[in-house]
Amino acid sequence: MPDITRSAPGKVILCGEHSVVYGYPAIAVPVSGLRARATISAAPSGSGLRIVAADLNETVQVKTALPTHPLAAIARGVLAHLALPEPDATLTLRSEVPIAAGLGSGTTVSVAVARALAAHLGQELDTETVSALAYEVEKIHHGTPSGIDNTVVAYERPVYFVKGQPPTPFTIHTPFHLLIANSGIPSATRHTVAAVRQRWEANRATYEAYFKRMGDIADAAREHIEAGQIKHLAPLLDENHALLRDIGVSLPVLDQLVSAAREAGAWGAKLTGGGGGGNVIALVPPAHIETVTAALRQAGATQVWHTEVESH
Numbered sequence: 674m675p676d677i678t679r680s681a682p683g684k685v686i687l688c689g690e691h692s693v694v695y696g697y698p699a700i701a702v703p704v705s706g707l708r709a710r711a712t713i714s715a716a717p718s719g720s721g722l723r724i725v726a727a728d729l730n731e732t733v734q735v736k737t738a739l740p741t742h743p744l745a746a747i748a749r750g751v752l753a754h755l756a757l758p759e760p761d762a763t764l765t766l767r768s769e770v771p772i773a774a775g776l777g778s779g780t781t782v783s784v785a786v787a788r789a790l791a792a793h794l795g796q797e798l799d800t801e802t803v804s805a806l807a808y809e810v811e812k813i814h815h816g817t818p819s820g821i822d823n824t825v826v827a828y829e830r831p832v833y834f835v836k837g838q839p840p841t842p843f844t845i846h847t848p849f850h851l852l853i854a855n856s857g858i859p860s861a862t863r864h865t866v867a868a869v870r871q872r873w874e875a876n877r878a879t880y881e882a883y884f885k886r887m888g889d890i891a892d893a894a895r896e897h898i899e900a901g902q903i904k905h906l907a908p909l910l911d912e913n914h915a916l917l918r919d920i921g922v923s924l925p926v927l928d929q930l931v932s933a934a935r936e937a938g939a940w941g942a943k944l945t946g947g948g949g950g951g952n953v954i955a956l957v958p959p960a961h962i963e964t965v966t967a968a969l970r971q972a973g974a975t976q977v978w979h980t981e982v983e984s985h
């Protein structure tokens with residue numbers, strides 16, 4: 674049997690992270706240029722299924738790994754769903770998506786593994802199933818995922834998302850450009866989500882007001898994207914960043930990257946994902962892509978990627 678490769682993109686949340694966990698809407702877009710790839714090949718009889726995370730120098734034997742091991746968990750989820758036994762195979766995983774950086778690295782890997790393993794078994798999983806299987810693994814990464822990450826990564830298209838509801842497709846009327854800048858500070862989503870939950874429990878009225886405003890921002894952003902009014906997104910991104918600072922998930926270094934992007938000509942900027950480190954996104958006019966990239970590097974970004982959100 675020939676080797677099979679399947680891949681999945683990273684993602685950025687445009688607006689509504691954290692508030693989405695509490696039932697408010699959010700918007701996320703795939704980052705198709707940053708991918709995880711899973712290549713699976715047959716192995717000698719009796720080898721079982723091994724997953725080699727090449728970037729991490731880690732090999733996981735699915736049969737004996739702990740139930741909470743995310744790579745073993747996605748493989749087991751696929752096998753249980755298909756009601757098929759573990760094959761003798763080696764699955765090698767490589768990912769360009771930085772880990773613990775708010776770009777969906779865990780989900781990206783889950784989706785690539787699920788698709789490669791199913792294909793190796795002669796099956797094709799529909800997108801909804803892939804998303805649902807990846808969601809189960811998200812629960813290991815952090816206890817109360819909204820489901821937005823697995824949805825945008827599995828569907829690989831922009832999503833307007835409300836927890837517990839099927840994703841609403843929406844139209845990108847006019848393409849727009851984002852720069853994604855890594856602060857280089859890793860941050861596990863589980864920690865920021867848990868910290869926000871503690872603060873929400875201590876001060877529900879204030880936090881519900883913050884979350885409601887974030888949801889309103891996501892609704893307004895969707896309207897502007899559908900109407901092709903891209904510049905109108907800028908104040909929404911800026912306000913969303915201020916709110917994320919208010920709920921305590923920004924850091925001085927993220928605020929600096931956001932300011933540097935704006936001063937260099939970005940229309941708007943904010944942190945993206947769980948925060949506490951990780952990445953910021955900047956909405957940039959095409960003419961300023963290079964200057965804003967340089968400014969972000971100057972302000973300490975360890976990596977800067979450019980992605981175009983295309984019309985759908």
Ligand code: MEV
Pocket residue numbers: 686689690691692693694775777817818819820821822862866946947
């Ligand atoms: C993580 O990419 C986004 C958060 O809103 C968590 C979630 O939605 O599960 C912080």
